[in-house]
Amino acid sequence: MTGVLEVKNLNKSFDGIVVARGINLSLTAGKVLGLIGPNGAGKTSFFNLISGVVKPDSGAVTLAGVSIDRLKSHERVRHGLSRTWQHIRLFPSLTVLDNLLVGTHDYPGESLLSVLLAHARLKQHDKIARERAADVLGRMGLSQVADALVSDLPYGQQKLIGVARALMGDARCLLLDEPMAGVEGQSYAAMQRVVRDAADCGVAVCVVEHNVGFIQDLCDEGVFMFSGAIMARGSVAELIRDPQLTELYFGH
Numbered sequence: 001m002t003g004v005l006e007v008k009n010l011n012k013s014f015d016g017i018v019v020a021r022g023i024n025l026s027l028t029a030g031k032v033l034g035l036i037g038p039n040g041a042g043k044t045s046f047f048n049l050i051s052g053v054v055k056p057d058s059g060a061v062t063l064a065g066v067s068i069d070r071l072k073s074h075e076r077v078r079h080g081l082s083r084t085w086q087h088i089r090l091f092p093s094l095t096v097l098d099n100l101l102v103g104t105h106d107y108p109g110e111s112l113l114s115v116l117l118a119h120a121r122l123k124q125h126d127k128i129a130r131e132r133a134a135d136v137l138g139r140m141g142l143s144q145v146a147d148a149l150v151s152d153l154p155y156g157q158q159k160l161i162g163v164a165r166a167l168m169g170d171a172r173c174l175l176l177d178e179p180m181a182g183v184e185g186q187s188y189a190a191m192q193r194v195v196r197d198a199a200d201c202g203v204a205v206c207v208v209e210h211n212v213g214f215i216q217d218l219c220d221e222g223v224f225m226f227s228g229a230i231m232a233r234g235s236v237a238e239l240i241r242d243p244q245l246t247e248l249y250f251g252h
């Protein structure tokens with residue numbers, strides 16, 4: 001079965017440091033894949049390469065059967081590739097709701113006519129976006145903070161809002177970089193539920209996370225990355241029991 005996201009022989013090095021070493025990986029609709037490995041393994045770089053933030057030295061990436069290698073980051077987003085960042089990237093002085101709504105509509109164009117014609121479409125779009133934001137916040141248990149400033153919220157809630165923002169578009173593929181880092185226990189269930197819901201709606205999900213319990217509870221399968229290479233793929237339980245992988249994980 002062909003994956004929603006297909007990565008073929010992806011390679012990248014920075015000044016001699018290899019961060020992607022012939023990576024082949026497939027992400028399947030409706031499945032959550034855990035990506036584990038020690039710090040410096042190349043996990044974030046892998047997301048940067050797929051999302052078009054970093055240009056690979058070689059390799060090919062397709063999304064829903066279409067080559068995205070030549071697309072810019074924002075074009076990949078429009079094509080259904082959504083991601084979060086290891087470190088929060090929100091607008092702290094905007095409300096939670098506005099953070100979710102920012103960037104959800106296309107720029108109408110330069111001419112007065114195109115703006116006027118776009119007005120009705122934008123209003124309709126805005127209504128749909130607000131409904132979606134309310135739905136996502138509701139499922140995360142964050143409805144009561146919709147009008148709060150992001151800067152006034154605890155770090156864990158800000159992380160959840162980062163994920164909520166990634167779910168605002170029509171994602172086909174969702175890449176989550178350490179969604180649980182800094183998140184307190186009370187947000188655990190909300191994070192699990194929202195990611196699982198996305199997968200159940202057919203999104204192909206890949207999650208980087210050091211919280212092994214979280215990965216084990218959430219993921220259908222896992223891959224282990226070390227020094228830019230995928231070393232193993234299997235059930236998360238198998239991967240974390242493997243003595244050689246454990247040595248690689250904790251030995252570095």
Ligand SMILES: Nc1ncnc2c1ncn2[C@@H]1O[C@H](COP(=O)(O)OP(=O)(O)O)[C@@H](O)[C@H]1O
Pocket residue numbers: 014017019037038039040041042043044045046
């Ligand atoms: N833009 C960059 N320029 C140079 N080196 C980088 C860059 N991005 C990442 N690296 C290096 O690549 C390696 C992998 O980093 P990273 O992908 O962040 O690993 P991980 O997310 O698994 O901790 C590290 O040694 C890091 O310093």
Ligand SMILES: [Mg+2]
Pocket residue numbers: 043044045086
């Ligand atoms: Mg990282």
